[in-house]
Amino acid sequence: MYRVASAKTIAVFTLIGTLLFSMTVGTVIVAFNNGVDSGGIQGWTPLASLTEGTAALWAVLTFAPKVTLVAAAVITVMVLVSFLADHIGGTVKDPQRMYTKDQRRQGADRAEGRCEMESVWWLRCPRPGEHGDHFYPHSLGGATSMANFVWACAKCNIAKSNHVPTIWQKIRLERRRRRYFPEDVPTDVGEKYGAV
Ligand SMILES: [Zn+2]
Structure with a gap:
Protein backbone atom coordinates (compact mmCIF):
# COMPACT_ATOMS: atom_id res chain seq x y z
CA MET A 1 0.00 0.00 0.00
CA ALA A 85 3.02 -0.67 -6.51
CA ASP A 86 -0.21 1.31 -6.38
CA HIS A 87 -1.61 0.13 -9.69
CA ILE A 88 -1.10 -3.62 -9.60
CA GLY A 89 -4.26 -5.60 -8.99
CA GLY A 90 -6.57 -2.86 -10.22
CA THR A 91 -8.21 -0.13 -8.26
CA VAL A 92 -11.64 -0.41 -6.68
CA LYS A 93 -12.81 3.11 -5.92
CA ASP A 94 -14.92 3.99 -2.94
CA PRO A 95 -18.34 4.96 -4.38
CA GLN A 96 -18.40 7.79 -1.84
CA ARG A 97 -16.06 10.36 -3.42
CA MET A 98 -16.41 13.26 -0.98
CA TYR A 99 -16.32 13.34 2.78
CA THR A 100 -19.66 14.25 4.33
CA LYS A 101 -20.17 17.43 6.32
CA ASP A 102 -20.26 15.33 9.48
CA GLN A 103 -16.99 13.56 8.66
CA ARG A 104 -15.32 16.90 7.94
CA ARG A 105 -16.50 18.34 11.26
CA GLN A 106 -15.26 15.26 13.09
CA GLY A 107 -11.90 15.37 11.28
CA ALA A 108 -11.46 19.10 11.88
CA ASP A 109 -12.28 18.69 15.58
CA ARG A 110 -9.74 15.96 16.21
CA ALA A 111 -7.11 18.04 14.36
CA GLU A 112 -8.01 21.04 16.52
CA GLY A 113 -8.80 22.92 13.33
CA ARG A 114 -5.21 23.05 12.17
CA CYS A 115 -3.82 21.56 8.96
CA GLU A 116 -2.25 18.16 9.69
CA MET A 117 0.15 18.08 6.77
CA GLU A 118 3.89 18.68 6.81
CA SER A 119 5.47 21.98 5.95
CA VAL A 120 9.23 22.58 6.17
CA TRP A 121 11.57 20.35 8.18
CA TRP A 122 8.82 17.80 8.78
CA LEU A 123 7.01 20.25 11.05
CA ARG A 124 3.27 20.48 11.14
CA CYS A 125 1.80 23.05 8.75
CA PRO A 126 0.79 26.15 10.72
CA ARG A 127 -2.21 27.10 8.60
CA PRO A 128 -5.82 26.39 9.56
CA GLY A 129 -7.32 23.41 7.73
CA GLU A 130 -10.07 23.81 5.15
CA HIS A 131 -10.45 20.46 3.39
CA GLY A 132 -11.02 16.85 4.26
CA ASP A 133 -8.24 15.14 2.34
CA HIS A 134 -7.82 11.45 1.45
CA PHE A 135 -4.42 10.43 2.87
CA TYR A 136 -4.32 7.52 0.47
CA PRO A 137 -5.73 9.05 -2.76
CA HIS A 138 -9.34 8.25 -3.63
CA SER A 139 -8.38 7.83 -7.30
CA LEU A 140 -6.00 5.02 -6.29
CA GLY A 141 -8.50 3.22 -4.10
CA GLY A 142 -8.28 5.23 -0.88
CA ALA A 143 -11.35 4.88 1.34
CA THR A 144 -13.58 7.85 2.20
CA SER A 145 -13.34 6.83 5.85
CA MET A 146 -12.15 8.58 9.00
CA ALA A 147 -9.12 6.24 8.99
CA ASN A 148 -8.09 7.79 5.68
CA PHE A 149 -9.02 11.35 6.63
CA VAL A 150 -6.52 14.19 6.96
CA TRP A 151 -7.54 17.75 7.70
CA ALA A 152 -5.60 19.96 5.29
CA CYS A 153 -5.28 23.60 4.26
CA ALA A 154 -5.91 24.52 0.62
CA LYS A 155 -2.20 24.84 -0.14
CA CYS A 156 -1.27 21.40 1.24
CA ASN A 157 -4.34 19.85 -0.34
CA ILE A 158 -3.28 21.09 -3.79
CA ALA A 159 0.39 20.24 -3.20
CA LYS A 160 -0.48 16.68 -2.21
CA SER A 161 -2.77 16.14 -5.21
CA ASN A 162 -3.07 12.38 -5.77
CA HIS A 163 0.42 11.48 -4.57
CA VAL A 164 0.76 8.33 -2.54
CA PRO A 165 2.41 9.17 0.77
CA THR A 166 5.53 7.23 1.67
CA ILE A 167 5.60 4.93 4.68
CA TRP A 168 7.76 7.57 6.45
CA GLN A 169 5.17 10.29 5.92
CA LYS A 170 2.60 7.95 7.43
CA ILE A 171 4.79 7.21 10.45
CA ARG A 172 5.56 10.91 11.00
CA LEU A 173 1.91 11.96 10.78
CA GLU A 174 0.88 9.26 13.23
CA ARG A 175 3.60 10.41 15.62
CA ARG A 176 2.52 14.06 15.33
CA ARG A 177 -1.09 13.07 15.89
CA ARG A 178 -0.32 11.63 19.27
CA ARG A 179 0.30 15.20 20.45
CA TYR A 180 -3.10 16.60 19.52
CA PHE A 181 -5.54 13.75 18.93
CA PRO A 182 -8.00 12.97 21.73
CA GLU A 183 -6.77 9.93 23.64
CA ASP A 184 -9.61 7.64 22.57
CA VAL A 185 -9.17 8.32 18.83
CA PRO A 186 -6.76 6.04 16.94
CA THR A 187 -3.93 7.92 15.22
CA ASP A 188 -3.48 5.36 12.42
CA VAL A 189 -3.79 6.95 9.01
CA GLY A 190 -4.43 5.52 5.55
CA GLU A 191 -7.03 3.00 4.46
CA LYS A 192 -7.85 1.42 1.16
CA TYR A 193 -11.47 0.91 0.16
CA GLY A 194 -12.56 -2.64 0.81
CA ALA A 195 -9.41 -3.42 2.80
CA VAL A 196 -9.95 -5.67 5.79
ZN1 LIG B 1 -1.20 22.90 5.30
Missing part, protein backbone atom coordinates in the same frame (compact mmCIF):
# COMPACT_ATOMS: atom_id res chain seq x y z
CA TYR A 2 2.76 2.41 0.84
CA ARG A 3 6.03 2.87 -0.92
CA VAL A 4 9.24 3.20 1.00
CA ALA A 5 10.20 6.08 -1.23
CA SER A 6 8.86 7.78 -4.32
CA ALA A 7 10.55 7.26 -7.69
CA LYS A 8 11.76 10.86 -7.54
CA THR A 9 13.39 10.28 -4.15
CA ILE A 10 15.18 7.16 -5.41
CA ALA A 11 16.45 9.06 -8.46
CA VAL A 12 17.64 12.04 -6.40
CA PHE A 13 19.34 9.82 -3.80
CA THR A 14 21.07 7.81 -6.54
CA LEU A 15 22.38 11.02 -8.08
CA ILE A 16 23.52 12.60 -4.81
CA GLY A 17 24.94 9.26 -3.62
CA THR A 18 27.01 8.85 -6.77
CA LEU A 19 28.23 12.44 -6.49
CA LEU A 20 29.28 12.08 -2.84
CA PHE A 21 30.85 8.70 -3.48
CA SER A 22 32.85 10.14 -6.40
CA MET A 23 34.06 13.06 -4.28
CA THR A 24 35.10 10.78 -1.43
CA VAL A 25 37.06 8.49 -3.72
CA GLY A 26 38.46 11.55 -5.52
CA THR A 27 39.62 13.07 -2.23
CA VAL A 28 41.59 9.92 -1.44
CA ILE A 29 43.14 9.95 -4.91
CA VAL A 30 44.08 13.66 -4.67
CA ALA A 31 45.58 13.07 -1.22
CA PHE A 32 47.51 10.07 -2.51
CA ASN A 33 48.86 11.94 -5.55
CA ASN A 34 49.68 15.30 -3.97
CA GLY A 35 50.32 14.49 -0.34
CA VAL A 36 48.90 15.76 2.92
CA ASP A 37 50.46 18.30 5.25
CA SER A 38 49.32 20.37 8.20
CA GLY A 39 47.50 22.71 5.79
CA GLY A 40 45.32 19.87 4.54
CA ILE A 41 45.30 17.95 1.29
CA GLN A 42 47.54 19.54 -1.32
CA GLY A 43 45.73 20.67 -4.43
CA TRP A 44 42.29 19.63 -3.18
CA THR A 45 39.28 21.48 -4.57
CA PRO A 46 35.73 20.16 -4.78
CA LEU A 47 36.09 20.07 -8.55
CA ALA A 48 39.43 18.21 -8.42
CA SER A 49 37.98 15.58 -6.09
CA LEU A 50 34.91 15.21 -8.28
CA THR A 51 36.95 14.95 -11.49
CA GLU A 52 39.33 12.36 -10.05
CA GLY A 53 36.52 10.41 -8.39
CA THR A 54 34.31 10.34 -11.49
CA ALA A 55 37.26 9.21 -13.62
CA ALA A 56 38.03 6.40 -11.14
CA LEU A 57 34.38 5.36 -10.94
CA TRP A 58 34.11 5.40 -14.71
CA ALA A 59 37.26 3.28 -14.99
CA VAL A 60 35.80 0.69 -12.60
CA LEU A 61 32.41 0.67 -14.35
CA THR A 62 33.87 0.23 -17.84
CA PHE A 63 36.29 -2.38 -16.49
CA ALA A 64 33.38 -4.34 -14.99
CA PRO A 65 30.38 -3.77 -17.29
CA LYS A 66 28.37 -6.54 -15.63
CA VAL A 67 28.49 -4.75 -12.29
CA THR A 68 27.34 -1.57 -14.04
CA LEU A 69 24.45 -3.39 -15.68
CA VAL A 70 23.35 -5.04 -12.46
CA ALA A 71 23.48 -1.71 -10.58
CA ALA A 72 21.50 0.04 -13.32
CA ALA A 73 18.97 -2.83 -13.38
CA VAL A 74 18.50 -2.70 -9.60
CA ILE A 75 17.84 1.05 -9.66
CA THR A 76 15.47 0.73 -12.62
CA VAL A 77 13.50 -2.05 -10.91
CA MET A 78 13.26 0.01 -7.70
CA VAL A 79 11.87 2.99 -9.62
CA LEU A 80 9.44 0.78 -11.58
CA VAL A 81 8.19 -1.03 -8.48
CA SER A 82 7.69 2.32 -6.80
CA PHE A 83 5.54 3.45 -9.72
CA LEU A 84 3.58 0.23 -10.16
